[in-house]
Amino acid sequence: MAGLLVLNFCIIHLAPGDPAIALGGEHGDAAYYASLRSRFGLDRPLPEQLLTYVSNVLHGDLGTSFVHGRSVTRVIAERVPATLLLVGTALVLSSVAGVALGILAAGFRRRSVGVTLNVAALLGYATPLFWLGQIALLAPAVGTGLFPVQGMTDARHPQTGLAHLADVLHHLVLPAVVLAINELALTMRLVRTGLLEALGADYVRAARAKGLPEALVVRHALRNVMLPVLTVIGSRAGMFLSGAVLVEVVFAWPGLGRLLLSSLLSRDYPVLLGMFLIMSVGVVLANLITDLTYARLDPRIHYQ
């Protein structure tokens, strides 16, 4: 943990740039920028700043944002729900649809459905998110008007209760689909390949010889296929977060990704450090959850 804090601190302070200029804008005199640096403690030696930072974090204080003038914990906490909703939806969507389509592609591998799904998965995996985002935006803008192209709610008609929930879900569709596409394609290809391999294994041949229905056979095989699939999904939690930065910027989704980008441009060190910490913890947690899920899927794995 301490190593992580020091590493994050060093990375950020090694990057060139001056928060005082980003904050103060142009036209200031030297004394003005000096006063800004002094206000934020940026005029103190770097080791002293590092010690203060580590000590504050260990006491649960992530500092105060240069730009927002409020506690980093609050600034980040305000953005967490939006990102959790977006990433969570995309994760569920990519996992569930990825597995389902993977089974379909394996089952119909020699038919046009299977081939089409396979080609679509290849394209989906190879397409950059920002491009996909723009295309997804263009479609509703040039005519259909089915989905809003920005934000999390309707600016003109703010809603409450269930209507608010429906409004948020309506705004969620495009960004969640765009964020999910890459991972969905990857999951589908993994499931398809794994399933094709497993269905040729001896235990499947034995099960079929015993007269088990095909659906049950696929279920048995799928259980074994899911282990590597889960590993990949878990290990790509970080990818989801980095994808969220792009998707949130394109769709003006008010989450952590956009906060990260704006903090980077304004050199808001406290917010950046806080976000690095939270993202690191998030990735570790995702891996932990993956490990725990192994035990449920594979009876041979026990944690003591």
Added chain:
Amino acid sequence: MRRRRLTVLALLLSAVITLLVGVPARAQDQPVRGGTIVVAIVADPGHLNPAITTSGATHAASELIYNGLLGRDERGDPVPELAESWQVEQGGAVYRFRLRDGVKWHDGKPFTAADVKFTFEEVLLKFHARTRASMGSLLAAVEAPDDRTVIFRFKQPYAPLLYQLEATEAPIIARHLYQGSDPQTNPANGNPIGTGPFEFVSYTKGTEIRLARNPAYFKPGLPYPDALVMRIIPDLSVQVLALENGEADFLWELPGPLLSRIKSDTRFQTARTGYHPGGSNCIMTMSFNLERPILKEVRVRQAIAHALDRQAFLSQILFGEGKVATAPISSEISWAHAAGLALPRSDRAEAERLLEGVGWKKEGEGPRTARGVPGVPDGTRLSIDFLHFPAFAKYGELVRQQLGTVGISVVLRPLEPAVFAPTVFKDRNFDSNVISYCNGPDPEIGVRRMYHSSQIGPAPFTNAAAYRNPRVDALFDDASRTVEREKRSRLYRQIQEIVVQDVPYYWLVETVNTRAWTARCSGFRAWTGLFAEGAFCRR
């Protein structure tokens, strides 16, 4: 008989057409009350106190909540706002303002001269970088002898004051909320109270700022809509899509590639302006580091200027929106802009002749080689670096391509703004760069900083060239003390004639901002921060 019938029919038809066309035209001019206007802004402002920053993000989002002592009309001239009249005394060393009666803050407390005195002395002169830099050392006192009179006393005649009192340069904030506190951390920065046409309702970070009509606004009948929402949409292309999708009504700026699409669409209206809350009347300017041996020689700088085809910058980068600069001061400040100056024209042969004359010889392919260039070892290749913001990458590409044709190699160094500023102004680690120098409403604010020798580093966006000319310094000092516009105009003309000869910079193109809004709405004033004060939308 038949002809008469036809004539009557034609008259009737034309009457019907006139009615049909005329009725909507009149309805269009008639303000409509109520509704919500959605304005797209690019960045989260962080806070909503425009008196403590020059940040364009904060000013774009918050100026409708406040007022300045004066406003500005479409030509940029001062008009009454919180002050209803003013007098200039002692040759421009004293300004006396009479404030409007009955103006109230959004919390119901009365606005008085004490608010103005407090705002200038305790906030603007300490935290608003432009106001502090321009008048901070010259202002002797701000006096409030009674509730409706404010007197500014300067140590010497100070000409530009009347152009620095709008909400962008000097928004007035409430003394009763800020007195005795640190203005930078006061909670009112996130829950602002002003005198402006709209009251603050809520600020959802990263999403939007909601404002409501100020029913007690001192301009009777204004504003028209019930609510105004500043929606944060960072990507300009997405802003355009939101406009097309009906999710936004007003955009501060249009991205170049989409200009023609929106302009040719009858569903939208556009207007061009040199004003921007982050800086007005800007010229994209190439700076030469005069401390570098290669660029010390004026003929090399002239050669670079001759090698550049500025029309290509206008058409290829700005898509024709703007104009090729014809003087060092923006044509938007018409009284100070020197017409008819002979800036180096695009002439590749002249550029090559000048370089040969200095000793930069063409020896085979690639960049030229020094042969007897003063201060440069023989054999040195003619290569300069060129720093630019990532957003200005196209300027770099054109400069590299055009200078390459006369044997000057250009190495591009894209740097983020937060890195660019210290590299150029503090470390002075560059040969050339491109900067959007904004002249502001008066040359004293945005032009002096580029040329006066007292403005050389480390403060950002000052004299990047490190240009030193005692004659130019004296003329600027003279101009800042002169109030009569004709005299100032003559002084600025002399300055421009000198710097065009010295070429410490090369003035590429004047940029403009194109605002866009849905044709359902009218009354937007593109040239001011109070842009939606008189706006309304039909449903």
